[in-house]
Amino acid sequence: MGRPTINDLAAEAGVSLATVDRVLNGRAGVREATVARVNEAIERIGYVRDPFAASLARRRDFRVLAFVPDGDGQFLGEVRAAVQKTAISLLSDRVVLDLELFRPDPHVFAARLGAIDPEDVDGVILMAPETPHLRDAVRHLRERGVATAAIISDLPNSRVDYFIGINNLNAGRTAASLLGRFLGPGPARIAVIADTLTARDSLDRRLGFDRVMAEDFPEIEVLPTVEGRGDPQGLEAALRNLLRSFPDLRGVYSMGGGNRLLLEFLARSGLTPRPRVVVHELTPTTRQGLQTGQIDAVITQDLGHILRSAIRRLRAGRDNRPILQEQERIRIEILVRDNLY
Amino acid sequence: MGRPTINDLAAEAGVSLATVDRVLNGRAGVREATVARVNEAIERIGYVRDPFAASLARRRDFRVLAFVPDGDGQFLGEVRAAVQKTAISLLSDRVVLDLELFRPDPHVFAARLGAIDPEDVDGVILMAPETPHLRDAVRHLRERGVATAAIISDLPNSRVDYFIGINNLNAGRTAASLLGRFLGPGPARIAVIADTLTARDSLDRRLGFDRVMAEDFPEIEVLPTVEGRGDPQGLEAALRNLLRSFPDLRGVYSMGGGNRLLLEFLARSGLTPRPRVVVHELTPTTRQGLQTGQIDAVITQDLGHILRSAIRRLRAGRDNRPILQEQERIRIEILVRDNLY
DNA sequence: ATGGACATGAGGTGCGCACCTCATGTATGC
DNA sequence: GCATACATGAGGTGCGCACCTCATGTCCAT
Numbered sequence: 001m002g003r004p005t006i007n008d009l010a011a012e013a014g015v016s017l018a019t020v021d022r023v024l025n026g027r028a029g030v031r032e033a034t035v036a037r038v039n040e041a042i043e044r045i046g047y048v049r050d051p052f053a054a055s056l057a058r059r060r061d062f063r064v065l066a067f068v069p070d071g072d073g074q075f076l077g078e079v080r081a082a083v084q085k086t087a088i089s090l091l092s093d094r095v096v097l098d099l100e101l102f103r104p105d106p107h108v109f110a111a112r113l114g115a116i117d118p119e120d121v122d123g124v125i126l127m128a129p130e131t132p133h134l135r136d137a138v139r140h141l142r143e144r145g146v147a148t149a150a151i152i153s154d155l156p157n158s159r160v161d162y163f164i165g166i167n168n169l170n171a172g173r174t175a176a177s178l179l180g181r182f183l184g185p186g187p188a189r190i191a192v193i194a195d196t197l198t199a200r201d202s203l204d205r206r207l208g209f210d211r212v213m214a215e216d217f218p219e220i221e222v223l224p225t226v227e228g229r230g231d232p233q234g235l236e237a238a239l240r241n242l243l244r245s246f247p248d249l250r251g252v253y254s255m256g257g258g259n260r261l262l263l264e265f266l267a268r269s270g271l272t273p274r275p276r277v278v279v280h281e282l283t284p285t286t287r288q289g290l291q292t293g294q295i296d297a298v299i300t301q302d303l304g305h306i307l308r309s310a311i312r313r314l315r316a317g318r319d320n321r322p323i324l325q326e327q328e329r330i331r332i333e334i335l336v337r338d339n340l341y
Numbered sequence: 342m343g344r345p346t347i348n349d350l351a352a353e354a355g356v357s358l359a360t361v362d363r364v365l366n367g368r369a370g371v372r373e374a375t376v377a378r379v380n381e382a383i384e385r386i387g388y389v390r391d392p393f394a395a396s397l398a399r400r401r402d403f404r405v406l407a408f409v410p411d412g413d414g415q416f417l418g419e420v421r422a423a424v425q426k427t428a429i430s431l432l433s434d435r436v437v438l439d440l441e442l443f444r445p446d447p448h449v450f451a452a453r454l455g456a457i458d459p460e461d462v463d464g465v466i467l468m469a470p471e472t473p474h475l476r477d478a479v480r481h482l483r484e485r486g487v488a489t490a491a492i493i494s495d496l497p498n499s500r501v502d503y504f505i506g507i508n509n510l511n512a513g514r515t516a517a518s519l520l521g522r523f524l525g526p527g528p529a530r531i532a533v534i535a536d537t538l539t540a541r542d543s544l545d546r547r548l549g550f551d552r553v554m555a556e557d558f559p560e561i562e563v564l565p566t567v568e569g570r571g572d573p574q575g576l577e578a579a580l581r582n583l584l585r586s587f588p589d590l591r592g593v594y595s596m597g598g599g600n601r602l603l604l605e606f607l608a609r610s611g612l613t614p615r616p617r618v619v620v621h622e623l624t625p626t627t628r629q630g631l632q633t634g635q636i637d638a639v640i641t642q643d644l645g646h647i648l649r650s651a652i653r654r655l656r657a658g659r660d661n662r663p664i665l666q667e668q669e670r671i672r673i674e675i676l677v678r679d680n681l682y
Numbered sequence: 683a684t685g686g687a688c689a690t691g692a693g694g695t696g697c698g699c700a701c702c703t704c705a706t707g708t709a710t711g712c
Numbered sequence: 713g714c715a716t717a718c719a720t721g722a723g724g725t726g727c728g729c730a731c732c733t734c735a736t737g738t739c740c741a742t
Contacts, residue, residue, distance in 0.1 A: 002727095002728095005727090005728055005729085006728070006729065007728085015690075015691085016690065016691045016692070017691085017692085017693090017729095018690070018691060018692075018693090018732095019689085019690060019691075021729085021730065021731075022689095022690090024729090024730090025730070025731090027731095029688070029689065029690085030689070030690085031688090031689065031690090034689080034690085048433065049728090049729080050397075050727095050728055050729070051433070052393035052394075052396065052397055052435070052728080052729095053393075053397050053697090053727070053728035053729045053730090054728075054729055054730070055393065055697095055729090056391075056393055056394050056397065056696095056697050056698065056699090056727095056728080056729070056730090057696080057697055057728070057729040057730040057731080058697085058729080058730060058731090059696080059697055059730080059731090060730095085667065089665040089667075089668065092389065092391075092392070092662070094393070170679055170680060171680070173679035173680075174677060174679040174680040176679075177677045177678060177679045178677065181522070181523045181617075181637060181677075182522045182523065182525075183525075184523075184524075184525040185614065208679075212679065273526065276522075296522060299680075302672075304667060304668060308668075321433070324430040326426065326430075326645060327430065327645060327649075329682055331643075331674070331680070331682060332679075332680035333672070333674065333675075333680075334674075334675035334676075334677070334680065335675075336515060336518045336519065336522075336675070337518060338511055338514035338515040338517075338518045338549075338553065338673075339511060339512070339514075339515040339640075339672070339673035339674075339675065341670055341672060343697095343698095346697090346698055346699085347698070347699065348698085356720075356721085357720065357721045357722070358699095358721085358722085358723090359702095359720070359721060359722075359723090360719085360720060360721075362699085362700065362701075363719095363720090365699090365700090366700070366701090368701095370718070370719065370720085371719070371720085372718090372719065372720090375719080375720080390698090390699080391697095391698055391699070393698080393699095394697070394698035394699045394700090394727090395698075395699055395700070396699090396727095397697095397698080397699070397700090397726095397727050397728065397729090398698070398699040398700040398701080398726080398727055399699080399700060399701090399727085400700080400701090400726080400727055401700095
């Protein structure tokens, strides 16, 4: 009743099991013509490798290294925690997922990637900003047969094998859609807060946000972006300035970090009516903000899902298996107080 | 390097492989004291069955039957489609998922469940309203060793093994949270539409909805529920009546089916300003409603996720494995035009 | 012709487990 | 004390695959 096995495949291709094995596992010493015959037979009988049996026989786990920036933003903390949790849950799937932190120095990071031994590592997951060094390091990894997946932020110029994350343009659109509806008809002024607008993600979000605001909520005036740049005092001062110029502020869209400070500032400012607040990423701060009512909506992505998806793709690629597009789509999730999990 | 195997387990328990096998697979002919010894050894060395190897050796797929009502609501269509898609994607996981439709007659349905051969079927997934017949049939299934999972609607009195779906009280709360925010401050009248309020799901949603409205949006007046009862003309008439009495209607919460008719009605009525509309379940109609702007938000659940989760639980139960709570939580998803996938 | 490089086949082993048979041991009732 | 029922062990087989060794065959350059 079952699917075809390598035995069926060998028979169909008219070669021995050994040759099938050589072709399937990319070992050397097979004529091109023979490889082609096997591949045709694969197509013909619809052979797909049984990943269970394979990993059983391989007697070796699927090893993945996840690189996440070392740093103290809450979101980074969430990512690191998600990697660790996912690692545990994937152990029973014969996947060993290791977390590795890296410091910003691009040389050091690229060197670390270059030192990866393809014998030890099947795939690499990267949450990292794109730099020329990284681009070269990724290319080098590919050449040595280590698959790469970018998560959360794409690395569009690094020819990474996969990107797993949300579409940030649509995330920005979603934020605008919500904030616009929350504010209702009539003119209003809203602020946009970002860590920095140089990051690709923030640019995309801002772009999507502005488009929807312009198209659907023309009466809403979006003030120039307040950039935090990881400097609490600077952000505080900028916010204070903003509020002095626009005491009628009715909404805030926060695209990145700094939410803790933002919420504290808003609480202190005692603005009435309370401004509508839409932020990104579920963290302890934003979770609490939802619960206390300081935040109206959080736009987020399921980190566990992202990591599992990344690993499924790396594995599927290695086994030359197709993936289920549908299951791998990363949703832009909207959380309010009442659907918080 | 690896996890303990049955060999380690046998050694630890001081019994043979045969006995370990008998205990693990619940075969008869083992003294209680011996069973206990094996189970203690399992605890001690932390043995967990390797599900891959097991299903390989079992030479038999995990067979699941999914029962979905035969009927022509769009949501039912989505559920059936999701079952079929999931079935395909799970084939490579050695899971055979079959879809079976049933007609409303509780006798016939219960008889069908009673006729299930435990030799053929490992688990049953049910999307069905609870009836006394069903309750008995589920109990009977359990007794014969067939695990059962209710999806979407719980069967609280049927002692089903698992329920996989959203918390409808929170779903109702979420709807109210959104609709209340969309309407902004000030008094407003809103309508609630339901197929029927006798279904447990609708009751829960309504309850959650009312609570949040009362607590957070006291100025909003929730009109009595309009019940469709699967009768298009009746619904149409009721809506017309409602609008005659309350021409200042500003919001609509639709808890179940009938959205197609509702949207047509609202379009024809030309209400200004356009009422804010929050509905449940993503269907072709509600998807289009989001895109055209007739619907502000859809509250939904990922059917593929629900089905995969149900199967993971049935399998984990059979193999006596723990599940990852986190991964199995079914989210109450909020969709607006811009995060539609 | 001869050696060497390369392509292929034959066949075995074991991964962790389920499932089966048969033999042997032990307690129980009469 | 003997038949009987039951508990347990020993050992084998195969699932689909990866990985390994060794033998044999084919072709080419010299």
